[in-house]
Amino acid sequence: MSTAQQVPDILSPEFAADPYPAYRVMRESAPLIWHEATQSYIVSRYEDVERVFKDKNNQFTTDNYDWQIEPVHGKTILQLSGREHAVRRALVAPAFRGSDLQEKFLPFIERNSRELIDAFRHTGSADLVTDYATRFPVNVIADMLGLDKADHARFHRWYTSVIAFLGNLSGDPEVAAAGERTRSEFAEYMLPIIRQRRADPGDDLLSTLCAAEVDGVSMSDEDIKAFCSLLLAAGGETTDKAIAGIFANLLLNPEQLAAVREDRSLIPSAFAETLRYTPPVHMIMRQSATEVSLSGGTIPAGATVTCLIGAANRDESRYRDPDRFDVFREDLTTTTAFSAAADHLAFALGRHFCVGALLAKAEVEIGVNQLLDAMPDVRLADGFDPVEKGVFTRGPQSLPVRFTPLTD
Numbered sequence: 001m002s003t004a005q006q007v008p009d010i011l012s013p014e015f016a017a018d019p020y021p022a023y024r025v026m027r028e029s030a031p032l033i034w035h036e037a038t039q040s041y042i043v044s045r046y047e048d049v050e051r052v053f054k055d056k057n058n059q060f061t062t063d064n065y066d067w068q069i070e071p072v073h074g075k076t077i078l079q080l081s082g083r084e085h086a087v088r089r090a091l092v093a094p095a096f097r098g099s100d101l102q103e104k105f106l107p108f109i110e111r112n113s114r115e116l117i118d119a120f121r122h123t124g125s126a127d128l129v130t131d132y133a134t135r136f137p138v139n140v141i142a143d144m145l146g147l148d149k150a151d152h153a154r155f156h157r158w159y160t161s162v163i164a165f166l167g168n169l170s171g172d173p174e175v176a177a178a179g180e181r182t183r184s185e186f187a188e189y190m191l192p193i194i195r196q197r198r199a200d201p202g203d204d205l206l207s208t209l210c211a212a213e214v215d216g217v218s219m220s221d222e223d224i225k226a227f228c229s230l231l232l233a234a235g236g237e238t239t240d241k242a243i244a245g246i247f248a249n250l251l252l253n254p255e256q257l258a259a260v261r262e263d264r265s266l267i268p269s270a271f272a273e274t275l276r277y278t279p280p281v282h283m284i285m286r287q288s289a290t291e292v293s294l295s296g297g298t299i300p301a302g303a304t305v306t307c308l309i310g311a312a313n314r315d316e317s318r319y320r321d322p323d324r325f326d327v328f329r330e331d332l333t334t335t336t337a338f339s340a341a342a343d344h345l346a347f348a349l350g351r352h353f354c355v356g357a358l359l360a361k362a363e364v365e366i367g368v369n370q371l372l373d374a375m376p377d378v379r380l381a382d383g384f385d386p387v388e389k390g391v392f393t394r395g396p397q398s399l400p401v402r403f404t405p406l407t408d
Contacts, residue, residue: 007025007030007033008021009037010035010283011169015391019282019311020314020323023308023310026308027315031043031048031296032294032296032299040303040306041299041303041304041305042306043294043295044308044312046312046317046318047315049307049308049345051294052307053284053349053350056350059288061287063287064304071176071183072180072229073183073229074183104144104203105144106366109140109363110366110370111143112136112139112140113136113363113366113371115139116132117370117371121374121405124403124405125400125402125403126375126403127399128243128244128371128399128400129240129398133239133243133399134156136240136367137360137363138152138155139152141236145204145205145206145231146197146202158182161178161179162179162182162233163393164179165180166393167392194206194221194224209227210224235359237393240280241393241394242271242280242364243364243367244395244396245395245396246271246364246368247378248388249274249277249325250270251378251386251399251401252380253325256270256325256327259327261372267369268365269328269332272337272338274325275337275347278388278395280346280393280394281309282390282393282394283308283309283310284306284307286305287302288302313346319331332344338357340353376403376406379402379403380399380400384398386398386399
C-alpha cells in the first residue's frame, strides 16, 4: 500500500488548484493510500469506488456519518441500514419520482427558473453562478417544502456552512463550530413549521412527509427536520454546481454548446457527462465493516474509506480519453445515468444512491432549456476563464457571460 508522501496531498494548495493530475498519479501508482491527516484510506480507481458503493457483500457501512454529518443535520436516512433504511427511504422517495415529481413539482421548477432569468434576460449579461445557479435549487426546495422564499439568504448561509463542515478535512475549529451552530438554528426555524403542518397540512412536500406512513412507521419531527436539512444542503450544493459545471464545460467547447442548443435532447447527455467529467461532489466516505482487500492493499475493519469520485470518474480503464468533455461519449449511458444503474459514480450507487437524482435531472433539463432560450448566443465574458474551486465539493465560483438581449 502506498503512503501519502508519494502523491500530492489532498489537503495541499496544489491539489485544491487542480486535483486531476493528482488523481491520475493515484490511480496509476497509489490506488490505496493511508492518509494520516484525515485518518482515512483513500481509493481512486473506478473498480474500487464502484465496489465500495455497491457493497454487495455488506462490507461497508455509513457509520462514518455519525461523526461526519450528524453534528450538522441530526440523524438522517444516510446513517440507517437494513429494514430501518428501506422503510425511511420508502417514506421519502415517492416525492422525488413519478407522478409527484411530474405533477406537483415541475411547475415549481419552471416558475423558479423563469423568475431568476427574467431578472437578467434583458440586460445582455449575467453571472450564471451568483445570478442563477446558487439561487435556483434552493428556491425550488423551499417551494417544494412550502417554506418562505424570502428566507433564501438564511437557507443559503445554512447550506454553505453545512457543506463547509462536511468538507472540513483539515479540522478547522471555526468551520466545525459554524456547522454545529447551523444545526440548532435550523431546528429553531424548522420544528415549529413542522408542528404547524401536522396540525394544518397543505399540498406541499413537508405536509406529505408529516403524513407519510410505511408498514406502520411514520417520521418523527426530528426525522423530518433532519431530512429537510439534508435536502437543502445536498440538493442545493450539488445542483448549483452541476448547472454551473454544464455551462462552463459547454462554453469551453463551443461546438458542443452549438449541438446542444440545436438539439435539446442532448441536455441529459451533457448533464451525465458533466457529472462524470466535473462532478459536484468529489469524495464520499464510507466505513469498512470487515477487513477488505482492494487494489493496492488491504483495509482493516472499522476504518474510514475516502472514495474519490472525481478520480474514479476519469479512470482510463473505464472511459476512453477520460480527460476530454464529450457529450457524444459512447461509454457513458445517458438512459441509466440518473438511476442506481448509472455507470458514473457522481450519485453514488447501491442502496444509498442519491434519492434526489431525478429531481436534479428535472431541474437541470428545465434550467438549461430556459437559459438557452433566453441567451441563444451566450458566450463567456471577454478574457474570463472558468476556474473550479473546492476539494470536497467543486465547481465554478463565478461564470460571467454575455449575450444579445431578446426583445419581447
